Amino acid sequence: MIINYKTDQEIDDMKRAGALAYELLDLAASTIQVGISTKEISDIIHDYTLSKKATSAPLGYMGFPEACCTSVNHVVCHGIPSKDHILKEGDIINVDVTPIVNGFHGDTSRTFFVGDDSQVSQTAKNLVRCAKECLDLAISKIHHGCTILDIAKTITKHAHKQGFSVVRDFVGHGIGRTFHEDPNIQHCSTVAKLQPPIPLSKGMCFTIEPMINEGSLHTKILNDGWTAVTIDGKLSAQFEHTIGIRSDKTVDILTLP
Ligand code: MF3
Numbered sequence: 726m727i728i729n730y731k732t733d734q735e736i737d738d739m740k741r742a743g744a745l746a747y748e749l750l751d752l753a754a755s756t757i758q759v760g761i762s763t764k765e766i767s768d769i770i771h772d773y774t775l776s777k778k779a780t781s782a783p784l785g786y787m788g789f790p791e792a793c794c795t796s797v798n799h800v801v802c803h804g805i806p807s808k809d810h811i812l813k814e815g816d817i818i819n820v821d822v823t824p825i826v827n828g829f830h831g832d833t834s835r836t837f838f839v840g841d842d843s844q845v846s847q848t849a850k851n852l853v854r855c856a857k858e859c860l861d862l863a864i865s866k867i868h869h870g871c872t873i874l875d876i877a878k879t880i881t882k883h884a885h886k887q888g889f890s891v892v893r894d895f896v897g898h899g900i901g902r903t904f905h906e907d908p909n910i911q912h913c914s915t916v917a918k919l920q921p922p923i924p925l926s927k928g929m930c931f932t933i934e935p936m937i938n939e940g941s942l943h944t945k946i947l948n949d950g951w952t953a954v955t956i957d958g959k960l961s962a963q964f965e966h967t968i969g970i971r972s973d974k975t976v977d978i979l980t981l982p
């Protein structure tokens with residue numbers, strides 16, 4: 726494992742990418758409505774990214790064909806935007822964006838409700854709230870020298886308390902000039918316990934991106950080679966931020982303005 730530690734100047738660069746990523750999700754939020762296709766969301770995000778002299782990391786990444794991921798309802802992650810996928814009243818959709826600004830990546834996602842809130846099921850609302858709380862709680866507990874297991878325990882405890890499960894097939898990751906770097910950031914404590922303890926320390930930039938499921942934690946990949954769905958067809962929700970730890974040991978959420 727090779728961890729690529731960053732200088733404060735590099736973390737400043739990461740923060741510029743993160744700020745654009747945040748803006749892109751606000752743009753997604755204002756775009757999402759009943760009747761729009763997931764491809765339209767991706768195109769709007771891509772056009773805005775280019776207008777800021779940045780590029781979309783997902784586009785062409787290991788052959789991924791679009792500028793962001795759009796994961797609707799039982800899709801856990803890596804949903805491919807499509808002109809044929811039209812959003813419906815009561816859907817939940819995760820939009821995951823990663824612009825590259827001056828060579829640095831900012832990776833963030835949120836799960837949104839489509840249409841009128843009153844048409845979203847109570848289970849979906851609880852699940853989405855839980856996924857957001859899992860991310861926020863995990864971030865609030867990060868301190869210099871804490872371990873990935875500490876993060877995983879916080880997320881797993883909170884999800885299980887509400888009767889939800891934590892996906893283990895996909896993890897957070899180090900990030901910088903490369904989209905995915907060491908270390909893997911596990912969200913599930915059962916898996917994290919099996920890894921050697923890795924302290925999170927100054928110079929590290931990484932994502933936390935828990936995927937929380939209504940039913941089974943297990944996933945499968947569709948024939949397109951990308952779309953990960955829940956094995957039981959039940960709902961999944963996710964939130965993601967990119968985090969940096971500066972030389973003075975402060976924890977900086979890089980994907981905020
Ligand atoms: N943004 C995703 C992550 O959080 C990765 C997407 S890879 C893609 O790590 F190719 F599907 F875009």
Ligand code: CO
Nearest residue numbers: 832932934965
């Ligand atoms: Co990520």
Ligand code: CO
Nearest residue numbers: 821832833965
């Ligand atoms: Co992401």
